[in-house]
Amino acid sequence: MAHSSASKLGVAIVTGASSGIGKVYAERLARRGYDLVLVARREDRLRQIAADLADRFQVCTEVLVADLSEQVGVSAVADRISRDRSVSLLVNNAGFSALKPLTETPDDVMVRMIALNVTALTALSKTALVAFKARGSGVLINVGSGAGFAPYPGIPVYGATKAYVYLFTQSLQSEVEATAVRVQLVLPGAVISEGWDVAGGAELDPLPDSIVMTTEDCVDAALAGLDQGELVTAPSLQDASGMRDYEAVAATLLQAMFDGRPAPRYGLRS
Template identity: 35%
Template sequence: MTTTSGLAIVTGASSGIGAALAQKLAARGQPVLAIGRRAHRLEELSARARAAGHASIHPFELDVTAEGAAERVRDRARELGGASWLVNNAGATRIGPFLEGDPAAHAMLVRLNCETVVALCAAIVPDLVARGGGRVLNVASLAAFQPTPGQSVYGATKAFVLSFSESLAVELDGTGVTVTALCPGPVTTEIFDVGAPGVPRKKLPLELSAEGCAAYGIAAAERGDVVAIPTALSKATAQLSRVLPRAAIRRLSARVGLPLLGYGAPRRGVRD
Protein backbone atom coordinates (compact mmCIF):
# COMPACT_ATOMS: atom_id res chain seq x y z
CA MET A 1 0.00 0.00 0.00
CA THR A 2 1.33 3.44 -0.91
CA THR A 3 2.32 5.44 2.16
CA THR A 4 1.83 9.18 1.58
CA SER A 5 0.36 10.30 4.90
CA GLY A 6 2.79 11.75 7.38
CA LEU A 7 6.02 13.63 6.87
CA ALA A 8 8.98 12.29 4.89
CA ILE A 9 12.37 13.18 6.36
CA VAL A 10 15.08 13.38 3.68
CA THR A 11 18.72 14.07 4.54
CA GLY A 12 21.23 15.34 2.01
CA ALA A 13 18.33 17.02 0.20
CA SER A 14 20.20 20.01 -1.22
CA SER A 15 21.38 18.13 -4.33
CA GLY A 16 21.56 14.86 -6.21
CA ILE A 17 19.56 11.84 -5.11
CA GLY A 18 18.31 13.61 -1.99
CA ALA A 19 16.85 16.54 -3.92
CA ALA A 20 15.23 14.15 -6.39
CA LEU A 21 13.74 12.08 -3.56
CA ALA A 22 12.32 15.18 -1.89
CA GLN A 23 10.79 16.39 -5.15
CA LYS A 24 9.22 13.03 -6.01
CA LEU A 25 7.79 12.51 -2.53
CA ALA A 26 6.29 16.01 -2.53
CA ALA A 27 4.93 15.50 -6.05
CA ARG A 28 2.85 12.56 -4.88
CA GLY A 29 1.35 14.63 -2.06
CA GLN A 30 3.65 13.88 0.82
CA PRO A 31 5.09 16.75 2.89
CA VAL A 32 8.87 16.64 3.19
CA LEU A 33 11.35 17.82 5.80
CA ALA A 34 14.34 18.53 3.55
CA ILE A 35 17.63 18.56 5.45
CA GLY A 36 20.95 19.83 4.19
CA ARG A 37 23.75 22.32 4.79
CA ARG A 38 23.02 24.62 1.83
CA ALA A 39 20.00 26.67 2.83
CA HIS A 40 19.61 28.38 -0.54
CA ARG A 41 19.36 25.02 -2.32
CA LEU A 42 16.68 23.88 0.12
CA GLU A 43 14.73 27.12 -0.32
CA GLU A 44 14.84 26.66 -4.10
CA LEU A 45 13.55 23.12 -3.68
CA SER A 46 10.70 24.39 -1.51
CA ALA A 47 9.83 27.14 -3.99
CA ARG A 48 9.66 24.69 -6.89
CA ALA A 49 7.28 22.47 -4.93
CA ARG A 50 5.01 25.44 -4.17
CA ALA A 51 5.03 26.59 -7.80
CA ALA A 52 4.09 23.10 -8.98
CA GLY A 53 1.27 22.76 -6.45
CA HIS A 54 2.96 19.85 -4.70
CA ALA A 55 2.98 19.09 -0.99
CA SER A 56 5.13 21.36 1.14
CA ILE A 57 8.88 20.91 1.32
CA HIS A 58 10.07 22.32 4.63
CA PRO A 59 13.74 23.44 4.47
CA PHE A 60 15.86 22.56 7.49
CA GLU A 61 19.46 23.75 7.35
CA LEU A 62 21.45 21.33 9.49
CA ASP A 63 24.74 19.46 9.58
CA VAL A 64 23.55 15.96 10.42
CA THR A 65 26.98 15.09 11.88
CA ALA A 66 26.63 17.76 14.58
CA GLU A 67 26.07 16.78 18.19
CA GLY A 68 22.35 16.39 18.90
CA ALA A 69 21.38 16.68 15.22
CA ALA A 70 19.23 13.54 15.24
CA GLU A 71 17.19 14.81 18.18
CA ARG A 72 16.70 18.15 16.45
CA VAL A 73 15.39 16.35 13.37
CA ARG A 74 13.02 14.28 15.51
CA ASP A 75 11.70 17.35 17.32
CA ARG A 76 11.16 19.32 14.10
CA ALA A 77 9.37 16.35 12.54
CA ARG A 78 7.05 16.14 15.51
CA GLU A 79 6.30 19.87 15.18
CA LEU A 80 5.24 19.21 11.60
CA GLY A 81 2.84 16.42 12.54
CA GLY A 82 5.16 13.42 12.78
CA ALA A 83 7.18 11.38 10.32
CA SER A 84 6.09 8.32 8.38
CA TRP A 85 9.26 8.11 6.26
CA LEU A 86 12.94 8.42 7.13
CA VAL A 87 15.30 8.67 4.18
CA ASN A 88 18.97 8.53 5.17
CA ASN A 89 20.55 9.84 2.00
CA ALA A 90 23.30 12.21 3.20
CA GLY A 91 26.70 10.79 2.34
CA ALA A 92 30.08 11.45 0.80
CA THR A 93 33.12 9.69 -0.63
CA ARG A 94 36.87 10.23 -0.80
CA ILE A 95 38.70 8.80 -3.79
CA GLY A 96 42.39 7.93 -3.58
CA PRO A 97 44.78 5.71 -1.61
CA PHE A 98 43.92 5.49 2.08
CA LEU A 99 47.39 6.50 3.30
CA GLU A 100 47.36 9.61 1.13
CA GLY A 101 44.09 10.79 2.62
CA ASP A 102 43.44 13.09 5.56
CA PRO A 103 42.74 11.02 8.71
CA ALA A 104 40.21 13.61 9.85
CA ALA A 105 38.39 13.30 6.53
CA HIS A 106 38.31 9.51 6.89
CA ALA A 107 36.81 9.86 10.36
CA MET A 108 34.21 12.35 9.14
CA LEU A 109 33.26 9.97 6.33
CA VAL A 110 32.52 7.26 8.89
CA ARG A 111 30.58 9.74 11.01
CA LEU A 112 28.46 10.93 8.11
CA ASN A 113 27.89 7.64 6.29
CA CYS A 114 27.49 5.38 9.33
CA GLU A 115 27.01 7.13 12.65
CA THR A 116 24.35 9.56 11.48
CA VAL A 117 22.35 6.72 9.92
CA VAL A 118 22.33 4.93 13.27
CA ALA A 119 21.57 8.10 15.24
CA LEU A 120 18.66 9.10 13.01
CA CYS A 121 17.19 5.60 13.05
CA ALA A 122 17.45 5.56 16.84
CA ALA A 123 15.70 8.93 17.06
CA ILE A 124 12.98 8.49 14.42
CA VAL A 125 12.13 4.79 14.12
CA PRO A 126 10.46 4.60 17.58
CA ASP A 127 7.98 7.23 16.35
CA LEU A 128 7.31 5.20 13.20
CA VAL A 129 6.67 2.08 15.30
CA ALA A 130 4.40 4.05 17.62
CA ARG A 131 2.26 5.24 14.69
CA GLY A 132 1.93 1.65 13.49
CA GLY A 133 3.89 1.86 10.27
CA GLY A 134 6.38 3.69 8.12
CA ARG A 135 9.28 3.42 5.72
CA VAL A 136 13.01 3.68 6.30
CA LEU A 137 15.08 4.12 3.15
CA ASN A 138 18.84 4.02 3.72
CA VAL A 139 20.93 4.91 0.68
CA ALA A 140 23.84 2.48 0.52
CA SER A 141 25.69 1.65 -2.71
CA LEU A 142 26.71 -1.16 -5.02
CA ALA A 143 30.09 -0.64 -3.33
CA ALA A 144 28.60 -2.33 -0.27
CA PHE A 145 29.03 -5.77 -1.85
CA GLN A 146 32.83 -5.85 -2.26
CA PRO A 147 36.05 -4.20 -1.08
CA THR A 148 36.71 -0.93 -2.91
CA PRO A 149 40.45 -0.17 -3.19
CA GLY A 150 40.84 3.48 -4.10
CA GLN A 151 37.86 4.45 -1.98
CA SER A 152 38.30 1.97 0.83
CA VAL A 153 36.56 3.90 3.59
CA TYR A 154 33.54 4.70 1.43
CA GLY A 155 33.01 1.06 0.45
CA ALA A 156 33.34 -0.04 4.06
CA THR A 157 30.80 2.53 5.25
CA LYS A 158 28.28 1.42 2.65
CA ALA A 159 28.80 -2.22 3.64
CA PHE A 160 27.90 -1.09 7.15
CA VAL A 161 24.72 0.62 5.93
CA LEU A 162 23.66 -2.51 4.05
CA SER A 163 24.28 -4.85 6.98
CA PHE A 164 22.64 -2.50 9.48
CA SER A 165 19.58 -2.05 7.26
CA GLU A 166 19.12 -5.78 6.76
CA SER A 167 19.39 -6.45 10.49
CA LEU A 168 17.00 -3.64 11.38
CA ALA A 169 14.49 -4.89 8.81
CA VAL A 170 14.35 -8.26 10.55
CA GLU A 171 14.07 -6.70 14.01
CA LEU A 172 11.15 -4.52 12.87
CA ASP A 173 9.23 -7.34 11.21
CA GLY A 174 5.62 -7.19 12.36
CA THR A 175 5.71 -3.54 13.44
CA GLY A 176 4.48 -2.13 10.13
CA VAL A 177 7.82 -0.38 9.60
CA THR A 178 9.93 -1.56 6.67
CA VAL A 179 13.61 -0.91 6.04
CA THR A 180 15.13 -0.73 2.57
CA ALA A 181 18.79 -0.43 1.62
CA LEU A 182 19.08 1.25 -1.77
CA CYS A 183 22.28 0.08 -3.49
CA PRO A 184 22.79 1.87 -6.81
CA GLY A 185 25.84 1.79 -9.01
CA PRO A 186 27.20 5.10 -10.33
CA VAL A 187 24.66 7.93 -10.26
CA THR A 188 25.15 11.33 -11.85
CA THR A 189 25.51 13.63 -8.82
CA GLU A 190 28.01 16.02 -7.25
CA ILE A 191 29.52 13.28 -5.06
CA PHE A 192 32.40 12.64 -7.46
CA ASP A 193 33.28 16.34 -7.78
CA VAL A 194 33.50 16.60 -4.00
CA GLY A 195 35.20 13.25 -3.49
CA ALA A 196 37.89 13.83 -6.11
CA PRO A 197 38.00 17.57 -6.84
CA GLY A 198 39.68 18.52 -10.09
CA VAL A 199 40.11 14.93 -11.28
CA PRO A 200 38.70 14.27 -14.79
CA ARG A 201 35.88 11.77 -14.89
CA LYS A 202 33.95 10.42 -17.87
CA LYS A 203 30.23 9.97 -17.39
CA LEU A 204 29.30 6.35 -18.05
CA PRO A 205 26.75 5.42 -20.75
CA LEU A 206 24.66 3.36 -18.32
CA GLU A 207 24.99 5.78 -15.39
CA LEU A 208 21.73 6.36 -13.53
CA SER A 209 20.20 9.80 -13.21
CA ALA A 210 19.43 11.04 -9.71
CA GLU A 211 15.75 11.14 -10.68
CA GLY A 212 15.75 7.55 -11.91
CA CYS A 213 17.52 6.35 -8.78
CA ALA A 214 15.08 8.22 -6.54
CA ALA A 215 12.05 6.79 -8.32
CA TYR A 216 13.42 3.27 -8.03
CA GLY A 217 14.18 3.75 -4.33
CA ILE A 218 10.72 5.05 -3.48
CA ALA A 219 9.03 2.20 -5.35
CA ALA A 220 11.28 -0.36 -3.63
CA ALA A 221 10.53 1.09 -0.20
CA GLU A 222 6.79 0.98 -0.92
CA ARG A 223 7.11 -2.70 -1.86
CA GLY A 224 8.99 -3.35 1.36
CA ASP A 225 12.10 -4.61 -0.44
CA VAL A 226 14.95 -5.01 2.03
CA VAL A 227 17.73 -4.74 -0.57
CA ALA A 228 17.06 -2.69 -3.71
CA ILE A 229 19.57 -2.70 -6.57
CA PRO A 230 18.64 -0.65 -9.67
CA THR A 231 19.55 -1.97 -13.16
CA ALA A 232 20.24 -5.50 -14.33
CA LEU A 233 23.97 -4.83 -14.63
CA SER A 234 24.24 -3.74 -11.01
CA LYS A 235 22.23 -6.77 -9.88
CA ALA A 236 24.62 -9.04 -11.79
CA THR A 237 27.64 -7.29 -10.25
CA ALA A 238 26.27 -7.76 -6.75
CA GLN A 239 25.59 -11.43 -7.46
CA LEU A 240 29.12 -11.89 -8.78
CA SER A 241 30.43 -10.58 -5.48
CA ARG A 242 28.49 -13.31 -3.70
CA VAL A 243 29.74 -16.25 -5.75
CA LEU A 244 33.40 -15.46 -6.51
CA PRO A 245 36.11 -16.11 -3.88
CA ARG A 246 36.93 -13.04 -1.80
CA ALA A 247 40.52 -13.02 -3.05
CA ALA A 248 39.30 -12.85 -6.64
CA ILE A 249 36.86 -10.06 -5.80
CA ARG A 250 39.65 -8.04 -4.15
CA ARG A 251 41.88 -8.34 -7.20
CA LEU A 252 39.09 -7.58 -9.63
CA SER A 253 37.91 -4.57 -7.68
CA ALA A 254 41.44 -3.19 -7.43
CA ARG A 255 41.85 -3.49 -11.19
CA VAL A 256 38.52 -2.25 -12.51
CA GLY A 257 36.74 -0.53 -9.63
CA LEU A 258 37.74 3.07 -10.35
CA PRO A 259 37.49 2.75 -14.15
CA LEU A 260 33.93 1.48 -13.67
CA LEU A 261 33.21 4.75 -11.88
CA GLY A 262 34.34 6.69 -14.92
CA TYR A 263 38.01 7.29 -14.06
CA GLY A 264 40.61 6.40 -16.67
CA ALA A 265 42.67 4.10 -14.44
CA PRO A 266 43.41 3.48 -10.76
CA ARG A 267 44.97 6.71 -9.52
CA ARG A 268 47.43 7.82 -6.91
CA GLY A 269 44.71 9.56 -4.97
CA VAL A 270 43.43 12.89 -3.79
CA ARG A 271 44.05 14.70 -0.55
CA ASP A 272 41.35 16.89 0.88
Protein backbone atom coordinates (compact mmCIF):
# COMPACT_ATOMS: atom_id res chain seq x y z
CA MET A 1 0.00 0.00 0.00
CA ALA A 2 1.25 3.46 -0.90
CA HIS A 3 2.00 6.34 1.50
CA SER A 4 0.95 9.64 -0.03
CA SER A 5 1.09 12.04 2.91
CA ALA A 6 3.91 14.18 4.20
CA SER A 7 1.74 15.24 7.15
CA LYS A 8 2.31 13.53 10.51
CA LEU A 9 -1.47 13.43 10.95
CA GLY A 10 -1.95 11.77 7.58
CA VAL A 11 -4.71 12.28 5.05
CA ALA A 12 -8.28 13.24 5.92
CA ILE A 13 -10.97 12.42 3.36
CA VAL A 14 -14.04 14.65 3.54
CA THR A 15 -17.10 13.78 1.49
CA GLY A 16 -19.36 16.66 0.52
CA ALA A 17 -16.45 19.09 0.83
CA SER A 18 -17.67 21.50 -1.86
CA SER A 19 -20.05 23.41 0.43
CA GLY A 20 -21.63 23.77 3.84
CA ILE A 21 -20.51 21.62 6.77
CA GLY A 22 -18.07 19.57 4.67
CA LYS A 23 -16.30 22.66 3.37
CA VAL A 24 -15.76 23.85 6.95
CA TYR A 25 -14.53 20.38 8.00
CA ALA A 26 -11.98 20.58 5.18
CA GLU A 27 -10.81 24.00 6.34
CA ARG A 28 -10.58 23.04 10.01
CA LEU A 29 -8.76 19.78 9.30
CA ALA A 30 -6.28 21.57 7.03
CA ARG A 31 -5.76 24.10 9.83
CA ARG A 32 -4.94 21.17 12.14
CA GLY A 33 -2.34 19.97 9.64
CA TYR A 34 -4.06 17.12 7.82
CA ASP A 35 -3.46 16.59 4.14
CA LEU A 36 -6.80 16.40 2.39
CA VAL A 37 -8.80 14.51 -0.20
CA LEU A 38 -11.90 16.53 -1.04
CA VAL A 39 -14.83 14.58 -2.45
CA ALA A 40 -18.00 15.86 -4.16
CA ARG A 41 -19.46 16.25 -7.67
CA ARG A 42 -18.71 19.94 -8.40
CA GLU A 43 -15.12 19.85 -9.56
CA ASP A 44 -14.70 23.61 -10.01
CA ARG A 45 -15.61 24.28 -6.41
CA LEU A 46 -13.44 21.47 -5.08
CA ARG A 47 -10.44 22.74 -7.05
CA GLN A 48 -10.90 26.25 -5.73
CA ILE A 49 -11.18 25.04 -2.13
CA ALA A 50 -8.22 22.67 -2.53
CA ALA A 51 -5.99 25.43 -3.92
CA ASP A 52 -7.04 27.87 -1.20
CA LEU A 53 -6.38 25.40 1.65
CA ALA A 54 -3.04 24.24 0.21
CA ASP A 55 -1.98 27.85 -0.01
CA ARG A 56 -3.18 28.94 3.44
CA PHE A 57 -2.11 25.91 5.46
CA GLN A 58 0.80 24.41 3.47
CA VAL A 59 -0.88 21.00 3.29
CA CYS A 60 -1.28 18.66 0.32
CA THR A 61 -4.79 18.73 -1.10
CA GLU A 62 -6.34 16.46 -3.69
CA VAL A 63 -9.66 16.56 -5.46
CA LEU A 64 -11.67 13.41 -6.03
CA VAL A 65 -14.73 14.08 -8.13
CA ALA A 66 -17.30 11.39 -7.38
CA ASP A 67 -21.06 10.98 -7.36
CA LEU A 68 -21.55 8.94 -4.20
CA SER A 69 -25.09 8.00 -5.14
CA GLU A 70 -23.45 5.80 -7.81
CA GLN A 71 -21.48 2.64 -7.10
CA VAL A 72 -18.62 3.79 -9.30
CA GLY A 73 -18.20 6.93 -7.19
CA VAL A 74 -18.28 4.99 -3.92
CA SER A 75 -15.70 2.53 -5.28
CA ALA A 76 -13.35 5.36 -6.25
CA VAL A 77 -13.37 6.74 -2.70
CA ALA A 78 -13.17 3.26 -1.13
CA ASP A 79 -10.17 2.50 -3.30
CA ARG A 80 -8.48 5.72 -2.18
CA ILE A 81 -8.98 4.71 1.49
CA SER A 82 -7.77 1.13 1.00
CA ARG A 83 -4.66 1.69 -1.04
CA ASP A 84 -3.13 4.60 0.89
CA ARG A 85 -1.89 3.77 4.42
CA SER A 86 -1.67 7.45 5.29
CA VAL A 87 -5.45 7.92 5.14
CA SER A 88 -6.18 8.33 8.85
CA LEU A 89 -9.55 10.11 9.00
CA LEU A 90 -12.80 9.93 7.04
CA VAL A 91 -15.70 12.34 7.38
CA ASN A 92 -18.82 10.81 5.86
CA ASN A 93 -20.61 14.13 5.46
CA ALA A 94 -22.16 14.15 1.95
CA GLY A 95 -25.92 13.97 2.16
CA PHE A 96 -29.05 15.70 0.98
CA SER A 97 -32.69 16.15 1.87
CA ALA A 98 -35.92 16.80 0.01
CA LEU A 99 -38.74 18.64 1.72
CA LYS A 100 -41.70 16.71 0.34
CA PRO A 101 -44.26 14.20 1.55
CA LEU A 102 -43.43 10.68 0.39
CA THR A 103 -46.26 10.63 -2.15
CA GLU A 104 -44.83 13.72 -3.87
CA THR A 105 -41.19 12.65 -3.76
CA PRO A 106 -39.92 11.65 -7.21
CA ASP A 107 -38.68 8.06 -7.30
CA ASP A 108 -35.20 9.01 -8.50
CA VAL A 109 -34.80 11.52 -5.65
CA MET A 110 -35.86 8.89 -3.12
CA VAL A 111 -33.44 6.33 -4.54
CA ARG A 112 -30.49 8.75 -4.78
CA MET A 113 -31.09 9.98 -1.24
CA ILE A 114 -30.96 6.48 0.20
CA ALA A 115 -27.97 5.63 -2.01
CA LEU A 116 -26.02 8.66 -0.74
CA ASN A 117 -27.17 9.06 2.85
CA VAL A 118 -27.29 5.34 3.65
CA THR A 119 -25.56 3.07 1.14
CA ALA A 120 -22.46 5.17 0.44
CA LEU A 121 -22.02 6.02 4.13
CA THR A 122 -22.30 2.34 5.04
CA ALA A 123 -19.87 1.14 2.37
CA LEU A 124 -17.28 3.82 3.14
CA SER A 125 -17.59 3.21 6.89
CA LYS A 126 -16.85 -0.46 6.28
CA THR A 127 -13.87 0.26 4.06
CA ALA A 128 -12.50 2.77 6.56
CA LEU A 129 -12.89 0.48 9.57
CA VAL A 130 -11.26 -2.45 7.77
CA ALA A 131 -8.32 -0.23 6.81
CA PHE A 132 -8.04 1.58 10.16
CA LYS A 133 -8.20 -1.63 12.19
CA ALA A 134 -5.47 -3.17 10.03
CA ARG A 135 -3.38 0.01 10.43
CA GLY A 136 -3.98 0.15 14.21
CA SER A 137 -5.61 3.59 14.25
CA GLY A 138 -7.90 5.98 12.43
CA VAL A 139 -10.95 8.19 12.94
CA LEU A 140 -14.35 7.74 11.32
CA ILE A 141 -16.81 10.63 11.62
CA ASN A 142 -20.36 10.06 10.41
CA VAL A 143 -22.70 13.02 10.04
CA GLY A 144 -26.26 12.20 11.01
CA SER A 145 -28.91 14.71 12.04
CA GLY A 146 -31.24 15.65 14.84
CA ALA A 147 -33.92 14.82 12.25
CA GLY A 148 -33.14 11.14 12.87
CA PHE A 149 -34.58 11.19 16.39
CA ALA A 150 -38.28 11.51 15.62
CA PRO A 151 -40.64 11.99 12.66
CA TYR A 152 -40.62 15.55 11.31
CA PRO A 153 -43.25 16.67 8.79
CA GLY A 154 -42.13 16.79 5.15
CA ILE A 155 -38.91 14.80 5.37
CA PRO A 156 -40.00 11.15 5.72
CA VAL A 157 -37.14 9.66 3.70
CA TYR A 158 -34.45 12.06 4.89
CA GLY A 159 -35.35 11.61 8.56
CA ALA A 160 -35.31 7.85 8.15
CA THR A 161 -31.91 7.90 6.44
CA LYS A 162 -30.55 9.87 9.39
CA ALA A 163 -32.19 7.45 11.86
CA TYR A 164 -30.21 4.79 10.01
CA VAL A 165 -26.99 6.79 10.41
CA TYR A 166 -27.69 7.03 14.15
CA LEU A 167 -28.28 3.32 14.73
CA PHE A 168 -25.61 2.17 12.27
CA THR A 169 -22.88 4.41 13.67
CA GLN A 170 -23.76 3.64 17.29
CA SER A 171 -23.59 -0.07 16.43
CA LEU A 172 -20.01 0.32 15.22
CA GLN A 173 -18.72 1.29 18.67
CA SER A 174 -18.65 -2.34 19.79
CA GLU A 175 -16.44 -3.20 16.80
CA VAL A 176 -13.75 -0.67 17.74
CA GLU A 177 -13.91 -0.53 21.53
CA ALA A 178 -10.75 -2.60 22.13
CA THR A 179 -8.80 -0.74 19.43
CA ALA A 180 -7.28 2.69 18.85
CA VAL A 181 -9.80 3.31 16.07
CA ARG A 182 -12.32 6.05 16.89
CA VAL A 183 -15.89 6.39 15.61
CA GLN A 184 -17.77 9.64 16.21
CA LEU A 185 -21.40 10.31 15.37
CA VAL A 186 -22.14 13.98 14.76
CA LEU A 187 -25.75 15.15 14.99
CA PRO A 188 -26.24 18.72 13.74
CA GLY A 189 -29.50 20.49 14.44
CA ALA A 190 -30.54 23.23 11.99
CA VAL A 191 -27.43 24.56 10.25
CA ILE A 192 -27.53 27.31 7.62
CA SER A 193 -26.24 25.84 4.34
CA GLU A 194 -27.02 25.36 0.68
CA GLY A 195 -28.52 22.05 1.77
CA TRP A 196 -31.76 23.90 2.51
CA ASP A 197 -32.02 25.10 -1.09
CA VAL A 198 -31.23 21.60 -2.34
CA ALA A 199 -34.05 20.33 -0.11
CA GLY A 200 -36.40 22.92 -1.60
CA GLY A 201 -36.96 24.40 1.82
CA ALA A 202 -35.96 27.97 1.11
CA GLU A 203 -39.49 28.99 2.03
CA LEU A 204 -38.53 28.12 5.59
CA ASP A 205 -36.44 31.29 5.62
CA PRO A 206 -36.02 33.25 7.69
CA LEU A 207 -35.83 30.87 10.64
CA PRO A 208 -35.18 32.66 13.91
CA ASP A 209 -31.50 33.03 14.71
CA SER A 210 -32.17 31.33 18.01
CA ILE A 211 -32.63 27.92 16.36
CA VAL A 212 -30.13 27.95 13.49
CA MET A 213 -26.39 27.43 13.80
CA THR A 214 -23.56 28.47 11.51
CA THR A 215 -21.55 25.79 9.74
CA GLU A 216 -18.45 27.09 11.54
CA ASP A 217 -19.96 26.68 15.02
CA CYS A 218 -21.32 23.26 14.08
CA VAL A 219 -17.95 21.92 12.92
CA ASP A 220 -15.95 23.59 15.69
CA ALA A 221 -18.23 22.05 18.32
CA ALA A 222 -18.08 18.67 16.55
CA LEU A 223 -14.27 18.74 16.56
CA ALA A 224 -14.24 19.87 20.20
CA GLY A 225 -16.43 16.86 20.96
CA LEU A 226 -13.99 14.63 19.10
CA ASP A 227 -11.09 16.06 21.10
CA GLN A 228 -13.04 15.43 24.31
CA GLY A 229 -13.50 11.78 23.36
CA GLU A 230 -17.24 11.99 22.76
CA LEU A 231 -18.78 9.14 20.79
CA VAL A 232 -21.87 11.17 19.96
CA THR A 233 -21.67 14.91 19.48
CA ALA A 234 -24.79 17.05 19.14
CA PRO A 235 -23.45 20.59 18.72
CA SER A 236 -26.74 22.34 19.47
CA LEU A 237 -27.99 20.12 22.31
CA GLN A 238 -27.57 22.34 25.35
CA ASP A 239 -28.09 19.62 27.96
CA ALA A 240 -26.22 16.42 27.14
CA SER A 241 -28.31 14.46 29.64
CA GLY A 242 -31.09 14.40 27.02
CA MET A 243 -28.91 12.18 24.83
CA ARG A 244 -28.02 9.87 27.70
CA ASP A 245 -31.72 9.56 28.65
CA TYR A 246 -32.64 8.76 25.03
CA GLU A 247 -29.98 6.06 24.81
CA ALA A 248 -31.05 4.58 28.15
CA VAL A 249 -34.73 4.40 27.13
CA ALA A 250 -33.79 2.84 23.77
CA ALA A 251 -31.61 0.21 25.48
CA THR A 252 -34.40 -0.61 27.97
CA LEU A 253 -36.94 -0.96 25.14
CA LEU A 254 -34.60 -3.25 23.21
CA GLN A 255 -34.25 -5.54 26.23
CA ALA A 256 -38.00 -5.45 26.91
CA MET A 257 -38.71 -6.65 23.35
CA PHE A 258 -37.09 -10.01 24.12
CA ASP A 259 -40.11 -11.77 25.58
CA GLY A 260 -41.81 -14.83 24.13
CA ARG A 261 -45.22 -13.98 25.60
CA PRO A 262 -47.72 -11.87 23.65
CA ALA A 263 -48.46 -8.77 25.74
CA PRO A 264 -51.62 -9.09 27.91
CA ARG A 265 -53.30 -6.16 26.10
CA TYR A 266 -53.76 -8.42 23.03
CA GLY A 267 -55.87 -10.83 25.03
CA LEU A 268 -54.35 -14.01 23.57
CA ARG A 269 -54.04 -15.78 26.96
CA SER A 270 -56.87 -16.08 29.44
